[in-house]
Every structure is written in structure tokens, then in C-alpha cells.
Amino acid sequence: MFSAPKKTFHSSDAFRRGLESNFQKRHLVHLSSGSTVPLHKSCLWIVVRGMVRLGALTVHGDELMLGLAGPNESFGEPLSNVPAFEAIALSDCDLLCIPIEEIHDSPGLAQDLLSTVMLRQRQATHLLAVVGLRRIEERVRGFLELLAVDYGQPCEHGLRLPVRLTHQDMANALSTTRVTVTRIIGQLKDEGWLLLDQQRHLVMTHPKRSELRKH
Structure with missing residues (x-):
């Protein structure tokens, strides 16, 4: 029997409760499996429940998988400069959409979101090492x-x-x-x-x- 993996940067449950408490009335979005997540340059997405596949298309039309975003991890166009970037729900998902301007206006929120970016960065770095x-x-x-x-x-x-x-x-x-x-x-x-x-x-x-x- 293996113990559950531990998230390094914050308590997942407490972080999720805080985000949902502060933002669910305006930003909580439910998407069914297979749905495309709408991406906007002015918004950041955070996964509350479920899993999202991140990918892109090459100039030749080939599909690339750039990674996954799971609970308490963030993604969105503001975090990527890859052309034809896309995000697809791999399961039924609950997501939070947070405008960048709100992050700029709330130092506490920005600090909490930093940990979600760190989780994604850690995965992206490890994936690059694996591909190599x-x-x-x-x-x-x-x-x-x-x-x-x-x-x-x-x-x-x-x-x-x-x-x-x-x-x-x-x-x-x-x-x-x-x-x-x-x-x-x-x-x-x-x-x-x-x-x-x-x-x-x-x-x-x-x-x-x-x-x-x-x-």
C-alpha cells in the first residue's frame, strides 16, 4: 500500500475551500468530460476538481500534449506563449476563472495563486526531463x-x-x-x-x- 502523494506548497483542501468561498458565485464553471476550456488572455483558470489536458497544434497540424492540470493547479493563456494553445477536460471538471486584474488588485490572492503556478512549473520541468x-x-x-x-x-x-x-x-x-x-x-x-x-x-x-x- 502506498501513501497518498503530498502537495508540496499548500494544503489542498484549505486552498480549495478558500478559493471556492471567495469566488464561486462569480467564477465557478462546470465542464463535462471532453469539453474545450475557453481561454482568454485576461483570465487564469484553476482546477478545483477533475483533470484538464493541455496541448497545442504544430504548424503541420500535429497534436502536442504539454501536460496536465489537476486539482489546485492553474493554466491559461497568460501562462503560455505557445501558439494554438488549448485545454480539454479529461473528466467532468469544476474550474475557477479569475480575471488577471483581480489578481493584481489582491496581494493575498496573488500569493495563493503563486503556489498553483509553482506546481505546474514543477511538472512542466519534469516532463521536459522525461522527454529528453x-x-x-x-x-x-x-x-x-x-x-x-x-x-x-x-x-x-x-x-x-x-x-x-x-x-x-x-x-x-x-x-x-x-x-x-x-x-x-x-x-x-x-x-x-x-x-x-x-x-x-x-x-x-x-x-x-x-x-x-x-x-
């Missing part, structure tokens, strides 16, 4: 470990991913092909490193961030 690994097998392992440690839910056999990413999503994140990801996922299942639960969610049996230190 030479062997594709280690990229897939490192990516799944990142998701398990950041978002995994403790279960009998390890950490369960709360959302289902397609093999194409993983390929887009790791600069490889869907066929390659499918092959490696099969190998990890054969090794017992990965399991599928009854809801067909991936379970990491030995989630840890150790692979990068080997290279």
Missing part, C-alpha cells in the same frame, strides 16, 4: 511515474491514475508513436509494473521518480 531521455521505454516509465506521483490515488496494488489517457495522448507528450507506446505499455503489464483495475484505469505498482537519476 534517450530510450523510449524510459520516457514511458518516467511519464507514468510523474502522473502517478502527482495525481495517483492509493489503492491495494499501488497508485491508480484517476483519468484514462489514450496511447496517442502519451505519444504526443513523449515525441513518439502510438504503436510504440502500445508496445511498451504491453511490456510493462507483462512485467507486473502496470496493472488495469476493473474500471480499466492504469495502476502503477512501483511508482517512484528514480529513472532520471540513472542517466
Whole structure:
């Protein structure tokens, strides 16, 4: 049995309650799974519940996966200069939309939001390191470990991913092909490193961030 991952910068429950208490009457938005999150240059989004996939399109029309935003993490155009930036709800989501001008006018709010930006920055940096690994097998392992440690839910056999990413999503994140990801996922299942639960969610049996230190 693995203990639940701990958020480093703030108490998740207290942070969420504070944001909802102060802003839900004007800014709380519910989006169903598969919905596109509307992005505005003057607003920042914060995930209260659910998971959002962040991505972009290249000039050749290829899809890129830039990361995920989970509970108490922020995203939006003010935090990205990537062309054709997009955000898609991977599950039913509750989001907070906060205008940038309100953040400027509230030092307390700005300080709280800094921790959400730090969480996303930490993930983005780690994802870049994973993509830089030479062997594709280690990229897939490192990516799944990142998701398990950041978002995994403790279960009998390890950490369960709360959302289902397609093999194409993983390929887009790791600069490889869907066929390659499918092959490696099969190998990890054969090794017992990965399991599928009854809801067909991936379970990491030995989630840890150790692979990068080997290279």
C-alpha cells in the first residue's frame, strides 16, 4: 500500500475551500468530460476538481500534449506563449476563472495563486526531463511515474491514475508513436509494473521518480 502523494506548497483542501468561498458565485464553471476550456488572455483558470489536458497544434497540424492540470493547479493563456494553445477536460471538471486584474488588485490572492503556478512549473520541468531521455521505454516509465506521483490515488496494488489517457495522448507528450507506446505499455503489464483495475484505469505498482537519476 502506498501513501497518498503530498502537495508540496499548500494544503489542498484549505486552498480549495478558500478559493471556492471567495469566488464561486462569480467564477465557478462546470465542464463535462471532453469539453474545450475557453481561454482568454485576461483570465487564469484553476482546477478545483477533475483533470484538464493541455496541448497545442504544430504548424503541420500535429497534436502536442504539454501536460496536465489537476486539482489546485492553474493554466491559461497568460501562462503560455505557445501558439494554438488549448485545454480539454479529461473528466467532468469544476474550474475557477479569475480575471488577471483581480489578481493584481489582491496581494493575498496573488500569493495563493503563486503556489498553483509553482506546481505546474514543477511538472512542466519534469516532463521536459522525461522527454529528453534517450530510450523510449524510459520516457514511458518516467511519464507514468510523474502522473502517478502527482495525481495517483492509493489503492491495494499501488497508485491508480484517476483519468484514462489514450496511447496517442502519451505519444504526443513523449515525441513518439502510438504503436510504440502500445508496445511498451504491453511490456510493462507483462512485467507486473502496470496493472488495469476493473474500471480499466492504469495502476502503477512501483511508482517512484528514480529513472532520471540513472542517466
